[in-house]
Amino acid sequence: MSTMEGLNRFWTAYKEKRLGLIGLGILLFFVTLAIFAPYIAPYDPHEMYKPVEHPNSDHLLGTNDIGQDILSELIYGSRVSLFIAFFVSVVSAIIGTSLGLLSGYFERIGFFLMRIVDAFLAIPRLPLIIVIAAFMPPSIWNLIFIFVLLGWPITTRIIRSEVLSLKNRPYVDAARMLGARDFYILGRHILPNVVPLIIVQLIMEAGYVVLAESGLSFLGLGDPTAKSWGMILHYSFEYPTIFISDLWMWWMLPAGLCITFTILSLTFIGYALEELVNPRLKVVEL
Numbered sequence: 001m002s003t004m005e006g007l008n009r010f011w012t013a014y015k016e017k018r019l020g021l022i023g024l025g026i027l028l029f030f031v032t033l034a035i036f037a038p039y040i041a042p043y044d045p046h047e048m049y050k051p052v053e054h055p056n057s058d059h060l061l062g063t064n065d066i067g068q069d070i071l072s073e074l075i076y077g078s079r080v081s082l083f084i085a086f087f088v089s090v091v092s093a094i095i096g097t098s099l100g101l102l103s104g105y106f107e108r109i110g111f112f113l114m115r116i117v118d119a120f121l122a123i124p125r126l127p128l129i130i131v132i133a134a135f136m137p138p139s140i141w142n143l144i145f146i147f148v149l150l151g152w153p154i155t156t157r158i159i160r161s162e163v164l165s166l167k168n169r170p171y172v173d174a175a176r177m178l179g180a181r182d183f184y185i186l187g188r189h190i191l192p193n194v195v196p197l198i199i200v201q202l203i204m205e206a207g208y209v210v211l212a213e214s215g216l217s218f219l220g221l222g223d224p225t226a227k228s229w230g231m232i233l234h235y236s237f238e239y240p241t242i243f244i245s246d247l248w249m250w251w252m253l254p255a256g257l258c259i260t261f262t263i264l265s266l267t268f269i270g271y272a273l274e275e276l277v278n279p280r281l282k283v284v285e286l
Contacts, residue, residue: 020272026265041072080228096155104163207266
């Protein structure tokens with residue numbers, strides 16, 4: 001079966017997952033905003049106008065406390081939030097998959113590597129992220145480094161568990177008997193069978209990173225120069241009259257909704273993909 005035939009069969013099966021289609025549609029909306037932000041945003045997000053202006057024909061979501069257009073901030077914020085999420089999830093997937101393949105196939109490497117993984121997983125992830133971020137200079141790349149540092153162990157454990165099952169399959173034993181080398185077996189026979197798990201983990205990790213980045217930025221541990229949704233929430237909560245006026249409705253609420261819908265979209269996609277990977281799972285359709 002060719003790659004195109006495989007993709008067609010996958011898409012045919014995926015289209016039957018209503019939650020997956022809803023999630024994919026929402027995610028594509030935000031990805032489109034991120035890619036075409038300079039053409040969609042009505043203003044430069046750093047340009048200043050009249051401060052704390054209510055929504056009107058010129059500024060559909062009004063302006064913040066220093067006069068920046070909130071709608072433009074939200075549109076450009078999708079770039080920062082999604083870039084961090086997908087960059088971290090891809091890098092973590094690459095590292096975690098590589099180490100998972102090696103630790104699952106080679107027992108000696110796996111023993112020592114899994115002790116390191118156990119040490120990482122024994123500590124609650126989010127509190128550790130907060131502690132590390134508090135002692136590092138605030139920047140996007142420092143956040144990425146922290147998320148990758150603590151993101152690969154989960155993928156490693158999941159992939160290793162699957163490799164332990166796959167390496168004893170008859171077709172792997174047959175390849176080994178025919179003289180195939182270990183790394184050829186890993187790349188040709190085992191890796192293709194763990195790709196669905198990698199994709200599911202990548203999507204779920206992206207959702208976690210969106211939430212974690214927003215939380216760190218909200219706490220003031222993010223990059224203050226980056227227009228992310230979390231930083232928009234941070235600055236809105238710092239405004240003294242945010243809750244005793246209607247300001248929260250057009251400054252704080254839209255950023256929170258963007259974060260919520262992005263996480264929901266990734267969760268829906270992850271559930272749909274996981275159901276395709278493991279048909280025994282039954283996800284309730286809307």
